[in-house]
Amino acid sequence: MNKIAVIGDKDSILGFKSLGLDVFFTLNAKDTAENIVKCAHENYSVIFITEQAAAEVKSTIDKYKAVPFPAIILIPNNKGTLGIGLASISENVEKAVGADIFSGKEGDK
Secondary structure (H helix, E strand, O other): OOEEEEEEOHHHHHHHHOOOOEEEEOOOHHHHHHHHHHHHHOOEEEEEEEHHHHHHOHHHHHOOOOOOOOEEEEEOEOOEOOOHHHHHHHHHHHHHHOOOOOOOOOOOO
């Protein structure tokens, strides 16, 4: 069975527990990095992490970009988005399809 984790501050991620996901509360960058590594070693397929927590541990997250699992997906916290989650998705889509399809700009016709 595939396991899914959610990492971030308690107020932002507690609701995910009611959906049956494993939640890991963090208070600082050290906690966040340790939880990412723990989840990766415990074979979690997907790790959702709040953008605010992810911003503090970019180097740890970058270590997992070249491997298929775990997929680390950035989500906004309860105070809103920083925009880095969408920027990351946009970057990956641009690599995959060769064009920025989220920019809203039309190409030359």
